Amino acid sequence: MNLVLLFESDFSDRTGLAVLEDRRFRHVVNVHRAATGTTLKVGFLNGRTGTGHIVAMDSKSLTMEVELVNDPPPPLPLNLVLALPRPKVLNRVIAAASSMGVKKIWLIHAAKVEKSYWQSPRLSDENLFAQSVLGLEQAKDTVMPEIMLKRRFKPFVEDEIPGIIGKNLALCADPSGSVPCPFNQTAPVTLAIGPEGGFIPYEIDLLIHNGFTPVHLGKRILRVETALPAVVYRLFSPDIL
Amino acid sequence: MNLVLLFESDFSDRTGLAVLEDRRFRHVVNVHRAATGTTLKVGFLNGRTGTGHIVAMDSKSLTMEVELVNDPPPPLPLNLVLALPRPKVLNRVIAAASSMGVKKIWLIHAAKVEKSYWQSPRLSDENLFAQSVLGLEQAKDTVMPEIMLKRRFKPFVEDEIPGIIGKNLALCADPSGSVPCPFNQTAPVTLAIGPEGGFIPYEIDLLIHNGFTPVHLGKRILRVETALPAVVYRLFSPDIL
Structure with a gap:
């Protein structure tokens, strides 16, 4: 997983923060050894890519501040x-x-x-x-x-x-x-x-x-x-x- | 399986016939629908390719007459x-x-x-x-x-x-x-x-x-x-x- 793909449903409240608790959460914890403070490469479904900065984490979920600034790679024609x-x-x-x-x-x-x-x-x-x-x-x-x-x-x-x-x-x-x-x-x-x-x-x-x-x-x-x-x-x- | 790979051990007796009874037997029966009379593409390990003509088959094995006439494809350098x-x-x-x-x-x-x-x-x-x-x-x-x-x-x-x-x-x-x-x-x-x-x-x-x-x-x-x-x-x- 070189990028964590985010969905509308990950942004569950009005703070603008993304909360992950599924396969992606387990992967970034177990494989990337992510912790509070870690910055991950993220992208928004059918949208831009950028960074997700982990601001909180417990045993079941993590919360990220997300900044989306780059276009995704061009499609293959x-x-x-x-x-x-x-x-x-x-x-x-x-x-x-x-x-x-x-x-x-x-x-x-x-x-x-x-x-x-x-x-x-x-x-x-x-x-x-x-x-x-x-x-x-x-x-x-x-x-x-x-x-x-x-x-x-x-x-x-x-x-x-x-x-x-x-x-x-x-x-x-x-x-x-x-x-x-x-x-x-x-x-x-x-x-x-x-x-x-x-x-x-x-x-x-x-x-x-x-x-x-x-x-x-x-x-x-x-x-x-x-x-x-x-x-x-x-x-x-x-x-x- | 576009070729049945044969081994020294398949030629178990002095008749020159090959006998198959493992994965390859099941594959040619179940996938290729091979039966007595069917001719299959075969090759001998590290050797030539050719044909295997099925001369006998029962529920557990088949027996082939093998003719090896072609060189295998060139190796990738x-x-x-x-x-x-x-x-x-x-x-x-x-x-x-x-x-x-x-x-x-x-x-x-x-x-x-x-x-x-x-x-x-x-x-x-x-x-x-x-x-x-x-x-x-x-x-x-x-x-x-x-x-x-x-x-x-x-x-x-x-x-x-x-x-x-x-x-x-x-x-x-x-x-x-x-x-x-x-x-x-x-x-x-x-x-x-x-x-x-x-x-x-x-x-x-x-x-x-x-x-x-x-x-x-x-x-x-x-x-x-x-x-x-x-x-x-x-x-x-x-x-x-």
Whole structure:
């Protein structure tokens, strides 16, 4: 936790002080060894970042004076279209995407996504929010990604993808891609990543027909949690990362 | 599992047939729906890849005719020096490194590595081997990475690092690095990645003094499991990945 993300509800009274008593309280006490007098890096959800100076602490909570003076880091100009991963992997992928500054994520169905994955409690708003918070805290960001669930591949690709892509570059990471993934981009990109086992040829064709270019990252087939940072840090210039 | 990795011990009799009855058996039955007559992609530990044709199966085991005809993918020309991650993260990082073709990994101590991490049973030879196998199976590779444990930072950096680097590029991924990480490399690289919380200034200085250049990946601080694929796929040309 490189930044403590604060919410409206943390400012519980009219003093302007923030009171923490949950996971964040335990983390700053146990990991950061925070005490009265400690100053922590904080940020306000979807707002600015700054400092939180601990003015009081007991065994259950701490109280901070908060000063918010800096803008959060710029968002990554990436629309991420991701075949719904296994529930076990979903949390890590959402946290990683959030830490890299991705602000729009569409979790979509595909032939090789098991239908049962859509029943996972990890797809609840509460859990997706919690995982996104972990990523923001990691990267000192405050701006919550928006996560959309699309349970039908064809209508999503045909009806929504063209509007999402607009006039920007759209790439589909696929080991069968004949072109290597470009690099040092600074303009917005829409990126699609398939499920374990890949998109099937019909899906690749539909993606191509709707604006995507399949690109490869080399010869090796990577897991989605490895492929995502690999593509993002290949694709974009460090200037905007 | 994109390849079933086979071991000497799987070839238990003089027929030349391989018999599987462990995790790999259950996986190919439950996930790949393999049956008698199915042909699977296989590879022999540290050897060639090819096909395994299932000639017999019962509820506990399968028997394959194996033909090994192809070389495994080329290794990644990367020496990876990694501050020992939290045990919870270690397995994933080893499997990811193995899937990317890393063949030499030094797990090292650093000021911000908790001493207790060195007691983790996940550092056993058996577990490191098992996690490496998962990465090889993912990337259709057969060549087992070598993992070395270095519990003392200074003697390792001073006495061993210069010989490991040789005349090649040596980079230390660090958010404080003033130079962006280079890209499209094809020559060997030694890469150091710090612990959560980073290398301390004394450690960075010692790394620089012994041949490393600190490079950054952008403004965001990434977790090690995100940073590793990010650097590797930023650093190397897709031609050799």
